[in-house]
Amino acid sequence: MAKSGRFVIYAVLLLAALFYLMPMYVMLSTSLKSMDDIRNGGLLALPSALDFTAWLKAWSGACTGIECSGLKPYFLNSVMMVVPAVLTSTLLGAINGYVLTKWRFKGSDLIFSLMLFGVFMPLQVVLLPMSQTLGWLGLTESIWGLVTVHVLMGIASTTLFFRNYYISIPDELVKAATLDGAGFFRIFWRIILPLSTPIFMVTLIWQFTNIWNDFLFGVVFSGADSKPITVGLNNLVNTSTGVKEYNVDMAAAIIAGLPTMLVYLIAGKYFVRGLTAGAVKG
Missing domain, CATH: 1.10.3720.10 (MetI-like)
Structure with a gap:
């Protein structure tokens, strides 16, 4: 009984962790996709290939108003x-x-x-x-x-x-x-x-x-x-x-x-x- 109760507790905690980590997963996977991947794939789909172009652009090339120097x-x-x-x-x-x-x-x-x-x-x-x-x-x-x-x-x-x-x-x-x-x-x-x-x-x-x-x-x-x-x-x-x-x-x-x-x-x-x-x- 004790083992089954502990299993239920761990299962609930794991589900809660996955639920709260889901937005982070979506953000990270989307940031590693190309725009074609985003248009043709689902929200939860993994990127077809790791693409760090978006990260480089966000850091030093994206436009923030009239400035295009990134973050x-x-x-x-x-x-x-x-x-x-x-x-x-x-x-x-x-x-x-x-x-x-x-x-x-x-x-x-x-x-x-x-x-x-x-x-x-x-x-x-x-x-x-x-x-x-x-x-x-x-x-x-x-x-x-x-x-x-x-x-x-x-x-x-x-x-x-x-x-x-x-x-x-x-x-x-x-x-x-x-x-x-x-x-x-x-x-x-x-x-x-x-x-x-x-x-x-x-x-x-x-x-x-x-x-x-x-x-x-x-x-x-x-x-x-x-x-x-x-x-x-x-x-x-x-x-x-x-x-x-x-x-x-x-x-x-x-x-x-x-x-x-x-x-x-x-x-x-x-x-x-x-x-x-x-x-x-x-």
Whole structure:
């Protein structure tokens, strides 16, 4: 009975996995087909021969509006935007969580409660004040402007993650280090950070995914030379000149989503470990 029950569970899980992987299979197989294959074959049919022409065109030759340089410049813009935004917002969240748990002061709980509004605030609400702020800072239509936006919008979430994780670290560690003469930053770098690997992985993956996949801020705050990959993909897919090349569109979609897929494949287990280690407690 136990073996039959386990077989049923595995069968259901396998069917569920196949169901959720079907769109990915369609995208990948379509991207490797020629247009003749697409016209003459079925949606689920395998390509008659592997053809990477669509991938090469999506990367460096497809038209996105009036530009025909593919997704390459948009991809590089996203890399230049995501790396500093993720690292900065994560580090600031770690410092905030450290202060709000180990160096509490009068009103710290109120400040944390107010910061939580940023987690649930609709993104559309901040578009006008954020555009004014970027104008005052001289960062409009630039990659560094996008970095600033994502850092500011990510601090609330990263602070929540680190604060809830650091609650589980005994206060006695900080008190003992203080008695030994260690200061604020020395305790943070030498004691707190070495214990923070699980929550750092959670926050890095969370921030990377959110920022890389963002479209709203990318389309509103970017300029002609600073548009991220999501805006480039939208422009490519919606270009109406010439024959619609579905294989190129599918290849472009996979290229746009590939970094986040790789991050989860490589570091997904650390994400789960970090969550179970206390990232959502408190």
